[in-house]
Amino acid sequence: MPAHHHDFSAASKESVHISLLALALDNNPYAINFFNSSNELLGGDVQSYVLDQLTRKITNYENFNKTYPGFGGFLPWYNANDTGIFLMSGYWSQRVPSLDNGEMIWGLVAAYKKLADIGQTALAARYKNYIDMLAKNALIVFMDTTNNDTVFGIRTVSLINDTKAMPTTSNYGRDPGDTGLLNDPYEGELFLLFADLFSDWSNFGGQASKDRIWAGKQKNEFIRSLSTPQGQISVEQGWEFSSHEKWKYMELPYFDSPIVNQTYLNGEKARTWFSYMNNYAGMFAAVTNISVPGRNDTYNPNYIGEGITPLAESPTQNTIVTPYGAFPLLLHPVSKPYGLVWYANMLSGSKMQGPQGSTESISLDGQYIAPINTWDSKITSVMAFCGGIFDITRDYLNQTGTYNRFYQLVDTLYSTTFSGILEGTNIDFKLPSAAFTRTQTFSSCGGSNTPSPSTCSDMSSDCFSYLSFCNVQSYHSQMCKQCRKTCNLCSDTTC
Numbered sequence: 488m489p490a491h492h493h494d495f496s497a498a499s500k501e502s503v504h505i506s507l508l509a510l511a512l513d514n515n516p517y518a519i520n521f522f523n524s525s526n527e528l529l530g531g532d533v534q535s536y537v538l539d540q541l542t543r544k545i546t547n548y549e550n551f552n553k554t555y556p557g558f559g560g561f562l563p564w565y566n567a568n569d570t571g572i573f574l575m576s577g578y579w580s581q582r583v584p585s586l587d588n589g590e591m592i593w594g595l596v597a598a599y600k601k602l603a604d605i606g607q608t609a610l611a612a613r614y615k616n617y618i619d620m621l622a623k624n625a626l627i628v629f630m631d632t633t634n635n636d637t638v639f640g641i642r643t644v645s646l647i648n649d650t651k652a653m654p655t656t657s658n659y660g661r662d663p664g665d666t667g668l669l670n671d672p673y674e675g676e677l678f679l680l681f682a683d684l685f686s687d688w689s690n691f692g693g694q695a696s697k698d699r700i701w702a703g704k705q706k707n708e709f710i711r712s713l714s715t716p717q718g719q720i721s722v723e724q725g726w727e728f729s730s731h732e733k734w735k736y737m738e739l740p741y742f743d744s745p746i747v748n749q750t751y752l753n754g755e756k757a758r759t760w761f762s763y764m765n766n767y768a769g770m771f772a773a774v775t776n777i778s779v780p781g782r783n784d785t786y787n788p789n790y791i792g793e794g795i796t797p798l799a800e801s802p803t804q805n806t807i808v809t810p811y812g813a814f815p816l817l818l819h820p821v822s823k824p825y826g827l828v829w830y831a832n833m834l835s836g837s838k839m840q841g842p843q844g845s846t847e848s849i850s851l852d853g854q855y856i857a858p859i860n861t862w863d864s865k866i867t868s869v870m871a872f873c874g875g876i877f878d879i880t881r882d883y884l885n886q887t888g889t890y891n892r893f894y895q896l897v898d899t900l901y902s903t904t905f906s907g908i909l910e911g912t913n914i915d916f917k918l919p920s921a922a923f924t925r926t927q928t929f930s931s932c933g934g935s936n937t938p939s940p941s942t943c944s945d946m947s948s949d950c951f952s953y954l955s956f957c958n959v960q961s962y963h964s965q966m967c968k969q970c971r972k973t974c975n976l977c978s979d980t981t982c
Contacts, residue, residue: 495575498562498584498591499674500862505544505594506738506876507869511537512601517873538607541598545613547572552620557650557658559624560617561588574650581647582662585629585669589678592621593738597876600883622685625678627654629669630691631661640700641679643667670704672723672900673732679704680739680896684889701896708904711798712911713757715764720911722754723904727794727803730758730772731863733815737875740884742819744898749912750905754798755815755822756916759829761795762808763917767851769808769833771795774848774864777807777855807857808833809848811864816916817871825916830868836923853923 510518511533519533551572552560563579565572574580595618602611629641644667645659652658661667669675683697692699709724725732733751735741742748762770771793793812794803810833816826833839836853839846847857847864870876884890 494566494568495564496567496572496862497564497587499587501544501562502587502590502592502594502738503862503866503870505541505591505598507866507873508537508541509594509597509601509876509879510870510873512598512605513879515873517869521869538610541602541614542610545610545617548617549613555650556654557647557652558583559628559654560620561585561624561628562591581650582644583628583647584644585641585678586643586675588621589669589676589681590674590734590738592618592681593677593876593880595621596883597738597879600879600886618685622681623687624654625682625686626688626691627656628659629678629682630656631668632691632696636703637666638668640703641669641682643669643675668703670700670707671726672704672708673726674734676704677735677738680893683896684884684892685887701900705900705903708900709800710904710908713760713795713797715760715911715914717914718911720753720757720760720914721905721909722757722798723750723901725754725794725799727773727792727801728754728758728771728796728798729792729794729803730770730812730815731867733818734867736815736877737818737867737870738877738880739893740877740881741897742877743881743894744901746901746906747897749909750901751815752819752821753909753911755819755825756911756914757798758795758812758816759825759917760914761797762829763920765805766921767805767808768836768853768919768921768923769810769849770812770829771803771805771807772809772812772864774807774809774811775857775859775861777848777850777857779855805851807848807850809864810834810839810845811867814867814871817868818875820874822916825918826871828918832919832922835925837925837927839923840928849923 507518507521511522522533522536548560548562551562551565552558555574561583562572563583564575565579566575567573595614599611599614599618602614629645631638631640631642633639638661642659642661642665644662644665646662646665648658648660669678679700683701688694688696710721711724712719712721722728733754736751742751758770761767773790773792773794776789776791791807792801792803793805793807793809796803810830813826813829813833816822816829818826833849834845836846836849836856838856839849843860845865845868847859847861849856881890884893
């Protein structure tokens with residue numbers, strides 16, 4: 488298949504990288520381990536490596552903003568190489584998305600908070616200045632105040648008349664026929680929350696405009712149910728019910744609200760049940776499609792919609808699974824043990840692990856993979872293993888006196904739709920009912936030399952180490968029953 492580095496990226500990809508850097512400064516062991524290999528190449532300590540990366544990043548953002556102030560500090564899709572980031576030709580040369588930047592903003596917040604906490608005053612100040620600039624420009628760049636409910640609110644994409652001009656409302660608009668609004672209950676919520684909490688609304692309708700936008704969002708909250716042999720599981724309707732739609736939970740403390748927390752867990756229960764009932768060995772998310780070896784005509788490195796149609800607004804499909812489909816399970820402490828099992832189950836497929844770690848996706852029959860690596864499909868899982876950045880951003884919200892407003896907004900949003908009517912809260916998660924048969928490995932890996940243990944005590948105390956050995960073929964063995972008990976996946980009576 489054609490092989491080359493993609494020289495483009497976006498703010499959404501920056502969000503998880505910056506977040507991991509912040510987590511490393513917070514002494515998160517998973518984040519530190521993630522950066523160890525890169526740090527070894529430079530021959531220094533991890534903190535020095537992280538500080539170097541954060542310095543390079545903010546320098547590039549500042550330089551881009553100086554060259555193209557019309558973007559207001561926000562990033563379009565852009566080209567990148569070792570010398571910096573550059574404006575991409577074509578569509579994104581005069582447009583900027585709100586959703587991706589909303590994801591990135593909270594990574595910047597986490598970086599600022601941890602830099603300040605460890606006494607990196609000068610670098611922290613650069614991040615804080617950038618965050619403040621984004622707060623100042625958020626409504627100027629993205630707010631559409633046209634008195635029409637079809638377009639009133641935050642634009643999904645703003646058209647920029649002059650990318651070299653300083654931000655003024657007259658410099659921004661829409662493409663003809665574009666009515667896109669950032670009113671989804673998924674990742675897009677991150678930008679709206681930032682603007683609500685930190686932007687000056689006095690020239691944009693004040694509190695009345697905020698209320699109008701949140702009321703419009705409320706109309707897009709719907710409940711769906713999945714039928715299982717144990718009863719109905721009520722969930723928040725997804726666009727495709729792709730795991731990608733759960734990105735916001737990695738960044739802000741949504742789980743603080745009991746109703747949000749329960750709605751989230753119900754959704755992840757449904758995710759496990761759907762794959763279990765259909766004998767799928769993995770989970771679904773928007774991800775790069777597979778290719779057939781030797782057939783370049785099948786190489787199509789574009790995302791395809793994979794999700795759960797009964798729980799989705801948009802029709803979707805089930806043809807490939809991806810390890811990052813399990814990241815929402817990995818993120819929450821209640822569901823993490825189950826996420827480890829599902830994640831390991833997908834990694835057990837042919838060529839699903841290689842020199843660069845996990846593979847992008849695999850066909851349901853286990854025959855084909857996607858010969859590409861993307862930030863979305865890999866680093867979301869790493870972020871979830873780390874537990875996300877919501878503990879850091881919660882501290883920032885408390886520090887800035889905005890936590891109560893955040894809590895009130897998200898708790899009201901979910902209580903209005905889901906309070907008192909969630910079914911299936913007593914139904915448990917499910918483990919895989921199918922597995923891939925590993926028939927091939929990457930030639931450079933040479934297969935695994937790890938000896939098969941005879942008892943759980945032979946393994947590490949880490950659940951992932953336990954469960955990676957427990958595929959379906961040995962799932963009912965006495966050893967794996969003991970593993971499941973050790974990892975609190977069952978009781979003495981249910982194992």
